[in-house]
Structures are given as C-alpha cells and as structure tokens.
Amino acid sequence: MxxxxxxxxxxxxxxxxxxxxxxxxxxxxxxxxxxxxxxxxxxxxxxxxxxxxxxxxxxxxxxxxxxxxxxxxxxxxxxxxxxxxxxxxxxxxxxxxxxxxxxxxxxxxxxxxxxxxxxxxxxxxxxxxxxxxxxxxxxxxxxxxxxxxxxxxxxxxxxxGLPAIEPVGPVPGTSGRRTAPPAAPAGTSGEPKMLGRIRALLAKAEATDYPEEAEALTGKAQQLMARHSIDEALLAAGAGAGPEGAPEAVRIGVDRPYESTGAMLLDAVAEANRCRAVWNEDLGFSTVVGFATDLESVELLYTSLLVQATTAMTRAEAGQRTAGRKRTKTFRQSFLLGYANRIHQRLSAATERTVTESATELGERLLPVLAARDVAVAGAAEQMFPVTTRHSVRGARDAEGWHEGTAAADRASLGGR
Known part of the structure; x- marks a missing residue:
C-alpha cells in the first residue's frame, strides 16, 4: 500500500x-x-x-x-x-x-x-x-x-541560502517607507534637474577621447555635486530635523576582478561626498551610508570613474604592448590601485576647497550644519556595522602600472574650477 x-x-x-x-x-x-x-x-x-x-x-x-x-x-x-x-x-x-x-x-x-x-x-x-x-x-x-x-x-x-545582512531600507509592505526630501524653494533647481545635468556631464566625460576635456567635465560635475549637497544640507537644517533628515544606506556592487581596488575607489568617492562605505568582500558589495543627496552623488561618480579608469587602463596596456612590454594582471592591479589612491587625494582636496569657498560665501552657519551631518552619518554607520576591519591591498608590484594609474587619475582630476 x-x-x-x-x-x-x-x-x-x-x-x-x-x-x-x-x-x-x-x-x-x-x-x-x-x-x-x-x-x-x-x-x-x-x-x-x-x-x-x-x-x-x-x-x-x-x-x-x-x-x-x-x-x-x-x-x-x-x-x-x-x-x-x-x-x-x-x-x-x-x-x-x-x-x-x-x-x-x-x-x-x-x-x-x-x-x-x-x-x-x-x-x-x-x-x-x-x-x-x-x-x-x-x-x-x-x-x-x-x-x-x-x-x-x-x-x-x-x-x-542567502545569509541575513544589514537592512538598508524598509521591507515592501511595511510602514517604514521613506518620505520625500524637502521641496526646493521656488525659483531654484530641483534635484531631478540637477542630477540630470550631472549625469550629462559625466556621460560626456566617459565618451570623450581627450583627457583634458574629461577632466573639465568631471570636475564640473563634482562642483555641482558638492554645491548641491551643501544647498540640501542648509535646506534640511532650515526645515527642521525629521525623517527626511536622517542618514540612509545603499548597497553598491563591487565586481570581480580587482574588487579590492574597486572597493578602495568607492571608499574614496564616498568619503569625499560625506558618506561612509563598508565593503563585504564575500558578498561582493559595499554598503554606503549617508544622506540621500550624497548617496546619489556617490553612485553617479563611482560608476563614471570606473568607466574612465577602465578606458584609461585599456589605453595604457595598448601603449605598453606597442613598446614591446608584456603586461599582466599585476600591471592592471597596480594601475587601479594607483588610480584609486590618487583619486582619493584629489577628491579630498576638492571637497575641502569647495567647503571653504562655500563657507566664505554663506557665512558661519554652514560649518556647524556640515559637522552635524558628519556626526549623524558616522553614528548611523557605526550602528549598522559595530565591528569592522581594515583591509590592505597586496600584490601591486608593477611600478609602471602604478605610474600609469596615477597619471590617469590626474587626467580625471576633480579639483577646482
């Protein structure tokens, strides 16, 4: 039976x-x-x-x-x-x-x-x-x-089999749905229009064959991002603290190969835009914590810089082959490491310069607002990730690759007018 x-x-x-x-x-x-x-x-x-x-x-x-x-x-x-x-x-x-x-x-x-x-x-x-x-x-x-x-x-x-991970937003159908950010004052550029201008500038920077033009376009995009972030910070502070004034989080994929250098580049972009990035190597993504406007900037700029870095690396490898030198994985890793390191330096300098210029223009009220947002982001990141470790990138032994990557980052300069 x-x-x-x-x-x-x-x-x-x-x-x-x-x-x-x-x-x-x-x-x-x-x-x-x-x-x-x-x-x-x-x-x-x-x-x-x-x-x-x-x-x-x-x-x-x-x-x-x-x-x-x-x-x-x-x-x-x-x-x-x-x-x-x-x-x-x-x-x-x-x-x-x-x-x-x-x-x-x-x-x-x-x-x-x-x-x-x-x-x-x-x-x-x-x-x-x-x-x-x-x-x-x-x-x-x-x-x-x-x-x-x-x-x-x-x-x-x-x-x-997916493991439990830190949530970065409400589960569908729950009451934790995000609210919209404060509306821009009449007569000013709204966020969609500003982000559209930034996307257009970065798309042109990715498409051009001329390093100087890419530098100017990317630099202009970063200026718009930095100033837009400052405007939003002041707007939110004027509207009073509320749900729209809390840090949020997004996950950004860091793809193979060379994911360690990709994570370094993302960290540099996040830090320059007043965000914190925490890399999960096993699952292939970084979680970026920050305010909504800054998170948008991080996603846009990181994606664009990846495209520009890949294009520059391909050209550098072609030049090396033309000169009769065979380049390997070590060259590419060193290139990307030099690129990420130099981008970090230049982004940090550009951010400091933009804040200084804006503080001169807007007066004493700006710096306390930015400091409060930095504290809020740091607190949110530490609450999500109470235990983190620093990761060292090893294996980059090609001096020519480092030099080429640094030069490419200089051409993708983001600093100043």
Whole structure:
C-alpha cells in the first residue's frame, strides 16, 4: 500500500518533497539533490503546468524571506550573476522570481529606491498565467522540462541560502517607507534637474577621447555635486530635523576582478561626498551610508570613474604592448590601485576647497550644519556595522602600472574650477 500511495502522489506533494531535499541538502550533496529533484518534477508532462504554479508559489515565499533578511532586488540579481558569471540564465530566472513576488504590492506601497530597482531590472510578470509559467518559460529559454527544472531549483536554492545582512531600507509592505526630501524653494533647481545635468556631464566625460576635456567635465560635475549637497544640507537644517533628515544606506556592487581596488575607489568617492562605505568582500558589495543627496552623488561618480579608469587602463596596456612590454594582471592591479589612491587625494582636496569657498560665501552657519551631518552619518554607520576591519591591498608590484594609474587619475582630476 505504501508503494501505491508513493506512485500516485499529486504535484503538491512532489514539489514539497523535492524542495525539502534540495533546499536543505549540504553543499557536497546539492548537485545530486537538484538532479534527482528535477527528474521527479519533469517526469509527468501532464503535471508540468501544476508543478510550475506550485514552484512559483514557493519561490515567492523564498524571495519574501530574503527581503526580510535584509536583501533587495538588485542584491539578489547581483548574487545570481556572481555565482554564474558566464551564464545569463540564472540572472533572468532570479528576475522572474522577483517579479512574481512583487505582484503582491501596489505601486504606492513600495519604497522609491525599491521601485526604481524593479524598473531597472525589468521585473514584471510576463507569463499569461501561473499554470503557464513553466511551459512559457521553457519556450523563452528554449529548454526541455528536465534542464529547466534543474535551473529553477538552483536559483531557488541560491535564494534560500542567502545569509541575513544589514537592512538598508524598509521591507515592501511595511510602514517604514521613506518620505520625500524637502521641496526646493521656488525659483531654484530641483534635484531631478540637477542630477540630470550631472549625469550629462559625466556621460560626456566617459565618451570623450581627450583627457583634458574629461577632466573639465568631471570636475564640473563634482562642483555641482558638492554645491548641491551643501544647498540640501542648509535646506534640511532650515526645515527642521525629521525623517527626511536622517542618514540612509545603499548597497553598491563591487565586481570581480580587482574588487579590492574597486572597493578602495568607492571608499574614496564616498568619503569625499560625506558618506561612509563598508565593503563585504564575500558578498561582493559595499554598503554606503549617508544622506540621500550624497548617496546619489556617490553612485553617479563611482560608476563614471570606473568607466574612465577602465578606458584609461585599456589605453595604457595598448601603449605598453606597442613598446614591446608584456603586461599582466599585476600591471592592471597596480594601475587601479594607483588610480584609486590618487583619486582619493584629489577628491579630498576638492571637497575641502569647495567647503571653504562655500563657507566664505554663506557665512558661519554652514560649518556647524556640515559637522552635524558628519556626526549623524558616522553614528548611523557605526550602528549598522559595530565591528569592522581594515583591509590592505597586496600584490601591486608593477611600478609602471602604478605610474600609469596615477597619471590617469590626474587626467580625471576633480579639483577646482
């Protein structure tokens, strides 16, 4: 009788048994568990639509649990990409599972940063019905039932195994939704317009082939960022302390290879914009703590400087090859380390100069406001990360790479008018 019941069990029982074995399998046994589970899920073509609906329901629960452990959509997708850098399918499946879970929220119930991440990922339920999810997914991916079940189980196991991390925003559907910043006074530039100008300047700096032009464009963008930050600080102080006046946090991916030098560059940009960055090497991101306006500046400038550094490094390597010198990973690491070190020096000097000029213009009220924000950011960062360690970058032994990287950072100068 026991064997007869086992053979006739329905799709709901099959799905629960498979997930119980797959999700809780130890790392050495995970491959065998996924393969055996995929065989069971794909065995009956007639049950395939129902299996898809049940898997989707369980996947929504797993994704929700990941949100409650501190993860956000961009983080989850980054982990899928990080675990399979040469295969885009896990990333697409992760986006699908996020889209399925996001259906439960109305557009007005999401934190603005969360909603922006969903838009950027394109996380929308594209399948016609949950019973059609697996058949239509198989058509999109050009996969038969067994390999498709394997791929989906792998992603569900990834989501299930994500550790708890420091939250950087409210979980969807909770009452912790951020409020909008204070409105700009009449006749002044609003934040969207200012950020649009900054993005345009940085895009031109990334596109130009002339170092002097890139220097001027990036320097102008940094001036706008610094002055915009000061204006927002004074505006918030005048409006009185409130939810909009509290530091926030964002996570920024630091991708392989050379993630240690990337983390150094991000730290330099964060510090210059009155933020704190804490790098999680194992999970491939840095958490940046600061006020909303400054966080926007950090994200924009860091992304632009990465593009400029990569372009400059490619040109430097080409010059080295032309001169008959073969360059290796050590050259690239040294280049990026010299670049990050020099950028840090120049950003720090530019920030100090901008504050000095603004204090002369605005008077004594500026410095106490900035000092109060620095204290607030430091306190928020220490509350999120009470224990941190300093990380030393080793292995940069190529003097020519360091020299080329420093020169490239000088060309990307951010200082002064």
């Amino acid at each position: 026991g064997r007869e019941r086992q053979d006739t069990q329905g799709p709901d029982r099959i799905v629960e048994d498979v997930l119980g074995r797959v999700l809780y399998a130890s790392a050495p046994d995970a491959g065998d568990a996924v393969e055996a589970g995929a065989s069971l899920l794909a065995a009956d073509a007639g049950q395939w639509p129902a299996v898809g609906r049940l898997l989707l329901r369980r996947a929504e629960q797993l994704v929700r649990q990941a949100w409650e452990r501190g993860w956000q959509p961009a983080d989850l997708v980054r982990m899928a990409r990080r675990t399979a850098p040469d295969d885009a399918r896990p990333t697409r499946l992760a986006v699908d599972l996020i889209a399925a879970e996001a259906r439960r929220y109305g557009t007005g119930a999401l934190d603005p940063r969360w909603a922006a991440q969903l838009r950027e990922l394109g996380a929308e339920a594209w399948w016609t019905a949950d019973d059609r999810f697996l058949p239509e997914l198989g058509g999109r991916e050009a996969m038969d039932r067994f390999p498709l079940a394997e791929a989906l189980l792998d992603v569900m196991r990834l989501v299930f």
